[in-house]
Amino acid sequence: MKRLILFVPLVFALQGCIQTLAVRSMGDILGYGFEAFNEESDLEIAQEALASNLKLVEALIKADPGNDQFLLYAAQGYNAYGLGFAEDDSVERARVFYLRAKNYGLQILKKNLTFRDASGKDLQTFAGALQSLPRADIPAVFWTASSWFSYINITRTDVSALADISKATAMMQYVLQEDSAYYYGGAYLFLGAIEGSTPPMLGGHPEQAKEYFEKSLAISGGKFLLADLYYAQTYAVQVQDQQLFESLLNKIDETSIDVLPEARLANAIAKHKAKLLRAKMSELF
Numbered sequence: 001m002k003r004l005i006l007f008v009p010l011v012f013a014l015q016g017c018i019q020t021l022a023v024r025s026m027g028d029i030l031g032y033g034f035e036a037f038n039e040e041s042d043l044e045i046a047q048e049a050l051a052s053n054l055k056l057v058e059a060l061i062k063a064d065p066g067n068d069q070f071l072l073y074a075a076q077g078y079n080a081y082g083l084g085f086a087e088d089d090s091v092e093r094a095r096v097f098y099l100r101a102k103n104y105g106l107q108i109l110k111k112n113l114t115f116r117d118a119s120g121k122d123l124q125t126f127a128g129a130l131q132s133l134p135r136a137d138i139p140a141v142f143w144t145a146s147s148w149f150s151y152i153n154i155t156r157t158d159v160s161a162l163a164d165i166s167k168a169t170a171m172m173q174y175v176l177q178e179d180s181a182y183y184y185g186g187a188y189l190f191l192g193a194i195e196g197s198t199p200p201m202l203g204g205h206p207e208q209a210k211e212y213f214e215k216s217l218a219i220s221g222g223k224f225l226l227a228d229l230y231y232a233q234t235y236a237v238q239v240q241d242q243q244l245f246e247s248l249l250n251k252i253d254e255t256s257i258d259v260l261p262e263a264r265l266a267n268a269i270a271k272h273k274a275k276l277l278r279a280k281m282s283e284l285f
Contacts, residue, residue: 074101189226
């Protein structure tokens with residue numbers, strides 16, 4: 001009887017281990033899935049695929065709540081959905097998706113107790129806590145900051161949201177410090193967008209924005225078209241350089257979707273958004 005009593009919990013423990021291993025084995029499959037997703041050039045196919053995959057990722061997070069890989073996929077996925085498939089049609093939906101992305105990223109970062117304790121404190125304390133994060137957390141920092149900034153960018157009437165822009169900026173500066181080439185120079189891109197979209201009278205620095213964008217483009221060899229899009233949308237509009245604005249949009253239109261195969265989807269989104277932006281040119285200049 002004692003052996004049976006000992007055996008029963010052992011069986012349940014083994015079942016739990018097997019279930020955990022099975023759930024975690026999905027990580028590699030999801031990784032290949034997200035690679036294929038990023039290589040897709042058809043926006044309709046990508047939207048359908050991402051929606052279903054995000055719910056799968058969230059189901060896996062419920063089964064394995066502390067899995068950083070799944071949390072990062074959720075942060076990246078909801079960020080992409082907000083940018084590519086919600087922002088232009090429904091700002092309210094996009095806000096929801098950007099907040100989900102930000103919160104999934106923060107779940108990874110707040111495992112670091114120093115960062116967790118500093119997350120609600122002043123900017124200096126927050127920026128200092130970023131230095132305690134390991135290099136392995138650079139992707140989580142980037143996608144959290146990207147989602148946070150994107151949320152702020154479409155919520156500019158909310159003073160409390162705008163107040164957080166300094167923390168999103170600090171996170172991007174941390175990425176720049178640790179790995180400036182991450183995601184095709186993505187930190188330069190977002191810092192350029194922040195500086196380029198802020199009027200000088202409110203503390204923006206247009207020439208700094210231009211420098212950031214040029215560095216981002218240099219890292220990708222000019223192949224990552226979202227950099228051109230944000231360059232046109234922020235800096236060119238801010239300084240009222242219509243010639244630059246048109247040349248950047250023309251470049252996006254004329255560049256082959258296959259110029260960067262691993263980022264076809266991002267470039268397809270840039271092409272779609274460039275058309276929408278061009279339609280507003282008479283309002284912007």
